[in-house]
Amino acid sequence: MASAARNCARLTVTASAVALLAAAGPALAQEAAPSQDATTVGDIIVTAQKREQSIQDVPIAVTALSAENLDALKIEGGAELMRAVPNVSFSKSNFSMYNFSIRGIGTKAVSAASDPAVAVSFNNSPLIRNRLFEQEYLDVNRVEVLRGPQGTLYGRNATGGVVNMIPNLPGPDFEAMLKAEAGNYSSMRGQMMVNLPVADTFWVRAAASLTKRDGFDYNSHTDRRVNDRDLWSTRLSAAWEPSDNFRANLAWEHFEEDDRRARTGKMLCTRDPGPTKVGNTVVTSKALRDRLSQGCLPGSLYSDAAYSAPNAASLAYMFVAGGISGGTDPVSGRYVNPIDFGVDPYEGVENPRNLREFSMSYDPVFRAKNDVVQLNVEFDLPNNLKFVSQTTYSKDDYYSSQDYARYLSNPIVNDMGSLIDVFGEPFEQDMTSGGLYYDPQLGRSNRMISADLSQSDNKQIYQEFRLASDWSNGVNFSVGANYLNFKTQDDYYVFNNIFTMIAEYWYNSDISRFGLFKADCDDTQWKECVYVDPTSLNDLDGDGHNYFRSLNKVKVESMAVFGEFYWDVSSDVRLTAGLRYTDDTKVTTPYPSELLLGADDKGEGAATGGYRRRGFSALPDVKQNWQAVTGRLVADWKPKLSFTDDTLIYASYARGYKGGGTNPPRMNINPVVVQYQPLESQFDPEYVNAFEIGSKNTLMDGGLRLNATAFYYDYKDYQVSQITDRISLNENFDARSWGLELETIFQPNRNFRVDANLGYLNTRLGDGSQSIDVMNRAQGNEDWVVVRPWLQVPSNCIAPREHVEAILNSWLPENFGVQALSALCGGSVRTGTFDPNFSPEYGPIPLYMLYGFTYDYRTAPNGGRGFYADISGNELPNSPNWTANIGMQYSWFPASFEVTLRLDHYFQSSSYARVYNTEYDRLKAWDNTNVSLGIYSDDGLAIQAYVKNVFDKSPLTDAFTNSDDTGLPANVFTLDPRLYAISVSKKF
Template identity: 70%
Template structure:
């Protein structure tokens, strides 16, 4: 979108907003308008029922009717109704819901969401409230800003609280059916039955099925479809006026081919043609000096390229000689210099991919909640909330969203050094290889699996007062126990090929070329790498022929809190709250073991591993923190001539979110391979938040106008990036400031306008830095990026002069490549760079220089830090705005309502480095709906269009690891959806 168009649309939004505020003056002069008051919403933002206009917190709340009018059918769509909010799916099993620039950018099994997601006031660390669709909702509340007293430890950004409808004393029932494009079918039902005067039950169910939005051109299938359902059963018992209890059980399940991520983009890096004075004519050398993808704009045509697959260490290793046959012919698995993606192109359509595997997406989630409230006296109430939740998640998809060329050599007719035909598992008949997880193919195949299993138990007790005097309070305590195991796998048939034929044959038993690979058992006398024979759908998980990140966490947290409310005068109230939180997290690290094996006598003589099979745990990482948080608020309800009701408030809040352990790295024996150290843990984050705001009702209730200004001072904000095949979490100081405006204008019962606008300004603190894996040299020509040995996960930098020296030599290309790899990560193959292991002679010492990246290169060879000072926080657009208008025609018993909504989100950055590669351009979205309702009979017909102009903006991006070429997974909106529904309430 051109900048002028963006500014014009934003100006139009602001103009309409101004008109909505000014228009009541005109409406007052027009008699007979039959004006209607803007409806009030009762919220529990302070864990007690209050009018939203009386709560001194920036909170947006939506009734079921409002959600339906806005066509907000799930948590992801709340961005269209709340200022300074963004949302995107995440690369693994979670999401990123950002409020005022603060979201869940930390990726770790031990990290907490910065925006707490609650089900009926119970926080859920893992949840599916942003994946399932709203069903029989009473209201959704979005609290902006840290809620460090009542909601606690992981609410530094805010809270999203979904409140379901509970059983009531009257019979009620609803049936709803919907159909739309993409073969969409939706259904909902609800029945509320009072069994006695004191006991009622309520049952609700909803399902959604639709075909996929995306085309897989390689297989001729549609992917990214949905097949899900939700059921909720609840019971309420109120035997007398002093006691009430309710029990809620909700089950959500999904089983479809929804894609966890979107298309994969890459600006191809062909590798340098010249280093110093040396011109590079060898494609093999150029490939090995390429990082796969360059940091170009995601909006350029070049971004729809593919990585330079010749840069991959596993492809290079598979092309090295396994030996010679009886005729002296070199036996290799992959021809030397192969680029699996040479000549492969991508469609520029973000909804079109080309993959060998359609996605698999499965979720089961159960939440059970038991609530009791007992009036100890007429003025004191004791409340208990108990909840138990379980979540099982499994997602698998092609690791790349494009297909490689055929790559394997054909062994038909080839003979081994003993003159025997190459047969059995060592053979590549017709150039095809069979991988136990990925199947048979002549191409390079790669897929991933992200899965998690967790459970959570919480208990909260609160004592609340309701005195007639000037003082009231809320006291409470809670406990949380959370256990989780997260696994992330990456499979590649070249990994398995290397395990079987490079390590288990060529290295383990050189004489066995062309014969059975070494049987990798605990009794094996040679080094071996265990190959898991089980299929991907029923994986044993103990193989070293794939990457596995296993993360186990146990979190226990308890807190005591209190909040007091003093009416200093009839119009001035002071709110003061404190919370003490004690967190303990125990992480059990299971280092990854990709292509690592062991020799009983001399651990890891070739691969650098300690074990051949399984994933032994390292000692637990036991972390604990305590924190005092809270808030102080002064609010005033002045009587003015120009408003009906006004609240002015100023607040200070302190928020806290616990730290954690970074995922475990590769378990490499330093006597064999050395690589750079990384932080094992990351720190908690803290925020001091200052806020002023005002809430107003004007013109006899026709207008609601709420405004807020805020300033955040953040210590150690947690941000993640992929480095060394793990999600490395770092801490940055930052600040965030902005203003927000929300308004509703209803001059008469026919017409309504609602709008919001948010301005946000975020800055990372001075002196903060981080290594950008897309640009490790930071433009310093004296240094170059190099590819490492296979077991070393990340690229490194080395002096350009040393690279030039190696390239200028007369050695063979293979030897030069191995020497270059030795500059990146020392090994028995390439030579140690650690003087403690001088018995391993580095190859590069043959070129008459010495080099140890641990001491001679910045940050141990990882690269130069990028200066982040003054950069914007990720996913923090300067502007968000929404305006919606509806008009109702009353047609003698029928109400016809036409509504339109327009949303705008300004540009932002996907990463903290704020480069052109990180930029996410501004985007907008429009929706329309027409509703025909017969209120007396509860009959409703509705047609709607979402994403009217069928736009596919980039809403976020995620950069993958060095050893897979630094590709970027991108996310976008759903396409244009058209649907028609009918519902009947009984």
């Protein structure tokens, strides 16, 4: 007969509920300690207040999941925690990080200088950069998810809450475990653990895991499965307890991944062919119509139209590439350019409707490596005092490259191998012999191909000291100080063979052909030069101007002192008061981007607007400093009630803080050549005032646990990013939110158990909130028209309809009109725009001489960027009104076995991907079902079978809008497909 202890340990805690009460509760405790009665819901000891306490005695909304709970729920990593915690959502973000959102507060700022809003901790030490998304849990004691700002003990970057992973550390008893698993997608997984008592006071523990799995997605062009898994983790730890008053442990955890994991999902776009009519003017020219196309329209991401490709003929670099000089075919007499003018690489391209099927030129490459070393020391001092020291070092390296567009271009490169020049001689610029163009990073192709690369290198040192009392007189304290030193370098590249073609043949005359690139340009020549990096993608120098590179270096130094005091006013009433003072210093080294910027021997680019031909130079460091006072005040009461076994009622106020930062710099451009409208160079810190009431209850002689919470947030300067001028522009918005949470476990007998949670969330942006929506710059104003800019101006603009009509109605040649429309977005007199420093030596003819009007783009709304969208009262992104989870399991006990069948169902209501709350932003409601069957013997043998995502659903969990100069397509994210497996494990 299986023991009651094992039975309790196997019983999980899921979450999710089918619509229960309008009260919602503080995260429910899951058992890590066995109960003494098979019909009693077990307790769990947590360290949410950095001291060991029963979860039902902690006046904080906290969910704790033991290793057994995680295994039964098949929660293998941080991305799946949302299935067990109310008011939590999760999605991968566009670059190297992710968005773990609690009560609507997550990380929607993607700048390298931004911080996460939910602190991720390893054994109570925060990790600024971590592998919460990629890494699978290994030999875990429990995972605690604290909801709401933790202003005293956890401090900075915990405005949303804390996810704290507590590992198993060495103990005095021998134990070991082996586990092997096989499943679909040729999945193979293994885990092992051994705990050895080397001496009476010294113990060591080792654990390791490995996962290999074929790809979830299929690339029909390369005929390969991608988005696979090949990752492994190890942890080595040692503990020494030479006396009752001294304890120390040292742990080293290593994670590594090297596979073809996809960083983002499919790219969706509702194609924008451009307007057929502007005002009263019919647009008959395709070239002019393309200059009035965004590339993609803001249509629903769920429509069939969203599976189109952008109108790439509207992109400035395609227009410029079509103007590269060619030669004459001696047979037909036809003049041939490397790429035909006005060609659209994506014309007629169909995007497979299956979110897991792609047709793309370039398979993903994904590499991640993470090391964490932690030393913990505890001293028991006289007078019932305890001193704790925690020292943590972490290093994180990340590299991810993939096809940028996830579309397969049409062949667009013309064969120039047999062309002749105007003198009848063989054409010198034989760049596309055989109809193939060579790009040193992307190789040879007859198509437009593009890839991106996101990589980061991070190091962190964290030190914390704490002194806590354990007195019996009703007054206790916990005081401490900590220090954080964090350094990061983040690089993001976008490669495109059309960029290289422009750099090589439009601006450079001294680079030899046939793929033999010179190391540098000749400084004595007058011709402007844009350096082409000759190195491969796997061994990149990183100093080329034939690709986009965003280089960001950030240093953070943070110091804090804190204290929390506990007063037992009576036997059933306690007051908790805490304060924290944080001093944050952030130093950013800005490196402007240099795409297609060059210079002549004078150090200036008359055409490109650049100052240098090669490499990147830093602007002066930007030093920011903030001092923040945060904390919390809590009153809790444990009344004796006739209808409960145990009850805790609490009310709290907490203040949270998250640092601000800098927006990345734009291109290092000569303002005489190209003018930009100014953007905010910095963004403000976040602050939140949080009010909460909650109740934790045990009923029915321990057979029912029912916890409920209600909260209200007053939020100031919430940070949200969008891509503007090729940078992640972070904006600040005030907001308020309120919500309810309910968690329950019901176990009426030893055979049957139900776990459920329910979250309701209501979020609203503050009055006066406004922002420019890049998908709808004109905001319905018919007197203004969205226009494509020239190559060196990254973002679209709005221009007066009357001026656009004057250009469209002109008798002048089409190419004049194309340049004139682009000129309305700014730039310089070199493209016919307004320039207060006009000098006739630069030509060409100004607009008023060609079209009869003068125009200063700076007089347009927001300098031509567009009209503000009023977003007052809109919902915060990734904030579904309802989240729910219900789990049910039934156990049989034949002979010396336990057989448990479990069903879990999760539901998330609709939400929005952006603050604008348009139909384009809507993320539809979705649900997810998992089932498992386990057979457990008294001697530690276990056989498990499970199916995750039973109905193989592919919901959109989030979306990210790309830049204007790529056509405004959306990267979308989804869940893993249906996974099933069977495992065998043995404990010794």
